[in-house]
Amino acid sequence: MSDKATFEFLCRMGDNTLVLGHRVSEWCGVAPVLEEDIALANTALDLIGQTQMWLGLAGEIEGRGRTADDLAMTRDAWDFRNVLLAEQPNGDFGQTMMRQFLFDAWHLAMLQALTRSCDTRVAEIAAKAVKEVRYHVERSGDTVIGLGDGTEESHRRMQAALDLLWPYVGEMFIPDAVDDAMAEAGIAPDLTELRAGFDSHVGSVMEAATLTIPDTDFAHKGGKSGFRHSEHLGHMLTQMQWLQRAYPGASW
Amino acid sequence: MSAPNSAYPDIPEAQPEKPKRHEWPLWEIFIRGQHGMSHRHVGSLHAPDAEMAIKNARDVYTRRNEGVSIWAVEARHIAASSPGDKGPFYEPSESKVYRHPTFFDIPDEVGAM
Amino acid sequence: MYAQMVKSTGQGVKSLDEMEPQERAFQERINAGEKIEPKDWMPAGYRKNLIRQIGQHAHSEIVGQLPEGNWITRAPTLERKAILLAKVQDEAGHGLYLYCAAETLGVSRDELTEDLLSGKMKYSSIFNYPTLTWADMGAVGWLVDGAAIMNQVPLQRTSYGPYARAMVRICKEESFHQRQGYDIMMKMAQGTPAQKRMAQDALNRFWYPSLMMFGPSDADSVHSAQSMAWKIKMNTNDELRQKFVDQTVPQAEYLGLTVPDETLEWNDDKGGYDFAEPDWSEFFDVIKGNGPCNVERLAARNKAWDDGKWVREGLLAHAEKRASKKVAAE
Numbered sequence: 001m002s003d004k005a006t007f008e009f010l011c012r013m014g015d016n017t018l019v020l021g022h023r024v025s026e027w028c029g030v031a032p033v034l035e036e037d038i039a040l041a042n043t044a045l046d047l048i049g050q051t052q053m054w055l056g057l058a059g060e061i062e063g064r065g066r067t068a069d070d071l072a073m074t075r076d077a078w079d080f081r082n083v084l085l086a087e088q089p090n091g092d093f094g095q096t097m098m099r100q101f102l103f104d105a106w107h108l109a110m111l112q113a114l115t116r117s118c119d120t121r122v123a124e125i126a127a128k129a130v131k132e133v134r135y136h137v138e139r140s141g142d143t144v145i146g147l148g149d150g151t152e153e154s155h156r157r158m159q160a161a162l163d164l165l166w167p168y169v170g171e172m173f174i175p176d177a178v179d180d181a182m183a184e185a186g187i188a189p190d191l192t193e194l195r196a197g198f199d200s201h202v203g204s205v206m207e208a209a210t211l212t213i214p215d216t217d218f219a220h221k222g223g224k225s226g227f228r229h230s231e232h233l234g235h236m237l238t239q240m241q242w243l244q245r246a247y248p249g250a251s252w
Numbered sequence: 253m254s255a256p257n258s259a260y261p262d263i264p265e266a267q268p269e270k271p272k273r274h275e276w277p278l279w280e281i282f283i284r285g286q287h288g289m290s291h292r293h294v295g296s297l298h299a300p301d302a303e304m305a306i307k308n309a310r311d312v313y314t315r316r317n318e319g320v321s322i323w324a325v326e327a328r329h330i331a332a333s334s335p336g337d338k339g340p341f342y343e344p345s346e347s348k349v350y351r352h353p354t355f356f357d358i359p360d361e362v363g364a365m
Numbered sequence: 366m367y368a369q370m371v372k373s374t375g376q377g378v379k380s381l382d383e384m385e386p387q388e389r390a391f392q393e394r395i396n397a398g399e400k401i402e403p404k405d406w407m408p409a410g411y412r413k414n415l416i417r418q419i420g421q422h423a424h425s426e427i428v429g430q431l432p433e434g435n436w437i438t439r440a441p442t443l444e445r446k447a448i449l450l451a452k453v454q455d456e457a458g459h460g461l462y463l464y465c466a467a468e469t470l471g472v473s474r475d476e477l478t479e480d481l482l483s484g485k486m487k488y489s490s491i492f493n494y495p496t497l498t499w500a501d502m503g504a505v506g507w508l509v510d511g512a513a514i515m516n517q518v519p520l521q522r523t524s525y526g527p528y529a530r531a532m533v534r535i536c537k538e539e540s541f542h543q544r545q546g547y548d549i550m551m552k553m554a555q556g557t558p559a560q561k562r563m564a565q566d567a568l569n570r571f572w573y574p575s576l577m578m579f580g581p582s583d584a585d586s587v588h589s590a591q592s593m594a595w596k597i598k599m600n601t602n603d604e605l606r607q608k609f610v611d612q613t614v615p616q617a618e619y620l621g622l623t624v625p626d627e628t629l630e631w632n633d634d635k636g637g638y639d640f641a642e643p644d645w646s647e648f649f650d651v652i653k654g655n656g657p658c659n660v661e662r663l664a665a666r667n668k669a670w671d672d673g674k675w676v677r678e679g680l681l682a683h684a685e686k687r688a689s690k691k692v693a694a695e
Binding site (some may be wrong): 018025026035036038044045051067073092093094114146147151154155157236242249251252 | 556560
């Protein structure tokens with residue numbers, strides 16, 4: 001098992017939280033109600049903190065002296081390894097919370113498994129992150145239920161969000177060569193084994209939310225491999241990386 | 253709160269009664285700061301129900317590690333003494349100085365007590 | 366300050382002898398440093414002024430999220446992003462605490478919000494200025510929060526209990542805001558020529574608007590005199606402005622930046638700086654709605670409120686459904 005694969009894997013973990021944390025932070029100041037504004041900022045802060053740990057370790061393992069900031073701020077879109085779900089635009093609040101819940105449900109299962117990683121550095125980061133994510137998924141799940149089973153309008157919007165985002169779920173569970181190498185080395189779980197738990201968790205939340213999971217297992221792919229991101233990622237990076245690109249070498 | 257739904261309760265006359273508003277209720281939040289301490293009132297917030305009130309309290313009032321346990325009580329359910337009762341309610345206890353340990357003179361020889 | 370243009374309704378400050386017994390007892394409690402609590406009797410004017418003042422203060426926190434929120438997605442490092450996000454989140458929290466304090470006076474948060482959105486209630490003029498570079502995040506923390514703290518520290522002793530307690534909590538959290546701002550300024554001022562230029566430019570643009578935050582001179586205002594008698598305003602605008610200038614000028618010197626005021630000079634006799642007044646006609650334009658960002662700020666608040674309506678209604682509808690199911694089951 002090569003360091004290259006481990007680096008790729010850590011970038012996947014870190015880019016997921018980086019990109020999703022960035023998206024969630026876009027809500028700051030404009031959420032539907034003050035309490036949600038504050039809660040979303042907490043989620044974003046947790047994800048940014050996790051990014052620092054994952055990408056920090058990635059840089060260390062890569063051994064070329066790149067820091068978490070270097071990785072976040074100076075790679076181009078094709079070097080990003082986040083799943084497509086994470087980079088999808090916020091849409092309305094319902095779409096944001098649906099994206100959050102689908103990601104959180106996967107993220108929790110993944111982190112729980114990673115706490116048993118044979119790489120202690122990975123296990124330590126996962127142990128810290130899993131506590132935060134357990135709360136994220138509880139909160140996003142409750143919100144999906146509340147809005148799904150709320151008014152006619154909120155129900156309609158949540159169903160639309162689920163229909164829109166469901167095709168991005170598959171990518172999180174379909175293993176590729178990097179995932180296989182990780183599973184073989186005992187660093188990360190076999191992704192396919194996480195699926196049943198995810199389906200039952202998501203299924204029960206959607207049932208309580210009176211929402212129907214689309215009858216398709218079509219999956220968009222290309223995010224975590226970096227082969228084909230959506231157009232949205234590049235726009236996000238032009239914002240996120242602008243200062244570092246415009247004033248290279250400056251210290252902030 | 254005598255007039256919870258008027259923007260300026262000091263000018264009630266000649267103001268038509270406004271329609272009742274449909275807002276998230278107000279909750280009072282109590283937090284236990286450390287194990288072994290009692291819950292203390294820390295502030296209020298809005299939430300659609302008790303579960304969300306507790307979650308919101310976690311996000312709003314424990315951002316800096318302030319708590320280990322949260323109570324949320326809907327504000328309208330709190331019974332409060334009225335300020336006019338202040339005299340009869342609390343002053344009688346002022347005269348019960350014997351309730352306080354400093355009332356009693358204990359000789360130094362008997363040690364700490 | 367955050368409630369720069371609160372007009373009191375009083376006709377002048379009554380002496381104790383002119384007051385009815387109830388009002389006299391109220392004023393005597395305030396004079397003795399006692400706190401007034403929500404259910405206590407209070408003069409109508411006191412209540413009304415407090416609602417306006419706390420409401421404007423809360424609105425300022427909420428609108429104040431926008432100019433800094435403008436840079437969260439462009440913060441230069443992960444750590445800076447986290448710090449800025451945490452800071453803007455604190456402002457939402459401060460708004461929340463203050464709205465709750467206002468609610469104890471018999472007004473609801475949604476009503477106050479609607480008064481903000483319709484333009485009926487104001488917020489601090491400072492948030493109608495744009496944040497154009499990363500150095501503005503430094504300048505806002507250093508100058509704007511610095512000016513705010515000047516006002517908020519004494520307000521911890523204000524006569525209205527819920528307001529005073531909100532201010533205590535806010536001041537505790539606020540201390541990190543100004544420091545993080547100054548920390549950004551230090552990095553910039555010690556940085557590349559381009560960064561230094563950004564830092565000076567930010568100071569140039571934010572100096573006078575920060576001085577305006579204290580409001581026009583109110584030494585001769587009956588309104589202010591009444592608010593001070595009620596201890597809902599603790600110092601005159603000029604006192605606070607002077608204190609702010611005296612504190613800030615040496616900080617600018619330490620950074621190697623130039624305060625954009627050629628008349629600025631230490632005055633030994635008064636033990637403080639002489640400085641130029643801001644352009645008050647600009648201030649009144651901003652208050653009237655003609656600041657550089659008034660339209661955008663209100664539009665952003667309105668959009669957030671309108672877009673969020675279905676969410677607030679949806680979650681409430683769900684809570685009510687659950688409550689009625691629970692009742693039915695019992």
